[in-house]
Amino acid sequence: MTPVLLSARSAALLLTDWRDGSDAPAYEALSDALRVLVIDGRVPLGVRLPAERGLAEALGVSRTTVANAYARLRSDGFLVSLRGSGSVVHLPRELAGRPDPERLGGVVDGGLLDLRKAALHAAPEVAEAVERAVRHVPAALAGIGYDTVGDPGLRAVIAERxxxxxxxxxxxxxxxxxxxQHAIALLARVLVRRGDAVLVESPTYPHAHEAFREAGGRLVGVPVDAHTGWDASALETTLRRTAPAVAYVMPELHNPTGATMPAATRERLLAxxxxxxxxxxxxxxxxxxxxxxxxxLPLAASAVPSSTVVMIGSAAKVFWGGLRIGWVRAEPDLLQRMLLARPSGDLGTPVLDQLVARELVPRTAAVLEARRTFLRAGRDDVVGALRxxxxxxxxxxxxxxxxTWVGLGRPVSSALVLAARAEGVVLASGGVFGPDGGFERFLRVPxxxxxxxxxxxxxxxxxxxxxxxxxGVGIRGSLAAVV
Incomplete structure (x- = not known):
């Protein structure tokens, strides 16, 4: 099978800051930047890099610079040359089978502190809910177990919340x-046709923009800042200019910036x-x-009329990540389209998980009270210590x-993450959260x-x-060894 080509334009977008903060020769800085993109997962294994001439033109450098960078990556084992396929991204033999240090997924060695996923341990109420849910198992076993809509009792308590x-x-x-995540991917399949514009925030939750891209969406970014939030004028202009099929937003405690969209901006978005x-x-x-x-208030509670607003919720962040329960709130006609599309990807939500969630959702307020106390202490400790x-x-x-979405002041997030991993702490670099890369000046710290x-x-x-x-100079030329 012919490898997928990374276009020169796409590569240039990922390499926006490749020269910043480096006094190394251009070809070394370029090869280091490309190596980080591979380690980071932003350039997947098996992808074919752009032709030397095309990338040189896109970056405004000589073809010799690109050729030498590619040669360095080949000697380090990050590229292989295949007849008729050009330069294909590869993982060096000594790293093959080892965990990717920056991807949000994957497993790391037990001695490492893995902070790539921002998540809490299970609330004490989860164990209690499991015990209560067991009482309902005999009745559930009377059914066939394939449930694409959702347990009626669980849907009722979610609606009540x-x-x-x-x-x-x-x-x-x-x-x-x-x-x-399943809800996002399913909505992307239903709402997006190949080539449709999809508005996403930048930065944003990485697996969301992956889902919309896989559905064929053409991503259009609007900036979100930890201090100033959304630029309402830019948001409106982008919507009018691109008329996207979908606008994916996180209006309350945005991930990763933590910003909350003001009421006036919400109304402008929906109108x-x-x-x-x-x-x-x-x-x-x-x-x-x-x-x-x-x-x-939830975004769909806005007084703006005629807006189609779909809400996505989850049990994972409040209760426990191991409870794989999410939900979509939408009008029945859209939900019906989702249900018709769903069987090609899965045949239903696990019944036992739903029984546990049915016990937990009515206790959300009590769980949140304890979570707030813990999170306030954690936030104040981390923010105070870093400052x-x-x-x-x-x-x-x-x-x-x-x-917290930390501004580093320099485009060295990936270098910092690799250096931290060498001491046993694994974080996700800022670039992971950019729909088109970038954000090397930021680091998400849980x-x-x-x-x-x-x-x-x-x-x-x-x-x-x-x-x-x-x-970033201190580890240039040795990124592979740090992984």
Whole structure:
């Protein structure tokens, strides 16, 4: 099979900051940047890199620079030359089978502190809910077990939770999925046709933009900043200019920035989406994890008429990541389209997980109260320590969520992450969260761990920053050895 080609234009977008912070020869800086993209997972294994001449033109460098960079990657085992296929991304033999240090998925060695997934340990109520759910197992066993719609009792309590939050909801507006990611992917398959524009925030949740790309969507980014949030004018202009089929947004405690969309911006988003015929998909997986202040109403509760708003929720962030239960709130006609499309990908949500979630959702408020206390302590510890020990960093104190989106001041996120991994702490670099790469000046830092692990993380980040000198130079030429 012919390898998929990474176009010169796409490669150039991923390599926006490849020269920043480096005094190495151009070909070495380029090969290091490409190596990080492979390690990072932003350039997948098996992909064919652009022809030397094409990439040279896209980057504004000589063909010799690109040729020497490719040669260096071949000698390091990151590229192989295949007859008729050009230069194909490869993993060196000594790394094959080992975990990818920056991808959000995968397993790492037991001695490493893996912080790629921002998640909490199971709430104590989960074990209690399992015990209560067991009572309902005999009745569930009377059915065949294939459930593409969702347990009626679970759909009822999810609808009740929306109603409590100010969005009157009927169980007929709910479909239960295998986690929020499954909901995103299913909606992408239903709502996006190949070539359709899809508006996404930049940065954003990585697996969301992957799902829309796999569905054939053409991603259009709008910026979100940890301090200033959304540029409402840019958001409206982009919607009107591109008329996207879908606008995927995280209006409450955005991942990774922690920003919350103001009411005026929400109304402007929905009014413009109604005018352009855009379906707004609001991901609320972080939405209830507020630490300070009062939560906004769910996006679909806005008074703006004629807007198609789809809500995505999840049990994972509030209760436990191992409880693979998500849901979609939408009008019944869209849910019916989802149900017709669903069997090609899965045949239903696990019944036992649904029974546990049915016990937990009515107890959401009590669980959140304990979560807030824990997250407030974690946030204040991490933010305070980073501000004290790394004063050159911009460390926001978000009003909720699970992470802080740290500004490093220099495009060295991947270098910093690789240096930290060498000391046993695994984080996701900022570039992972960019739909087209970038964000090498940022690092997502979780505050979800126990106090000892938080202290260990900050200690390692301080040493890693000193090791790379704040500019990434300290580990250039040795990235593969650090992995």
């Amino acid at each position: 929306y109603t409590e939050r100010g969005l009157p909801t009927d169980p007929s507006q709910i479909v239960v999925t295998i986690g929020a 413009t989406a109604a005018a352009t015929g855009t379906v707004v998909v609001a991901d609320e997986t972080m939405g209830e994890l507020r630490i300070d202040g009062s939560p906004e 004290t020990r790394l004063p050159e960093w911009d460390v926001p104190s978000p009003a909720g969520g699970l992470t 505050f979800t761990t126990a106090p000892a692990d938080r202290e260990r993380m900050v200690d390692v980040l301080e040493r890693a920053w000193a090791r790379i000198g704040g500019d």
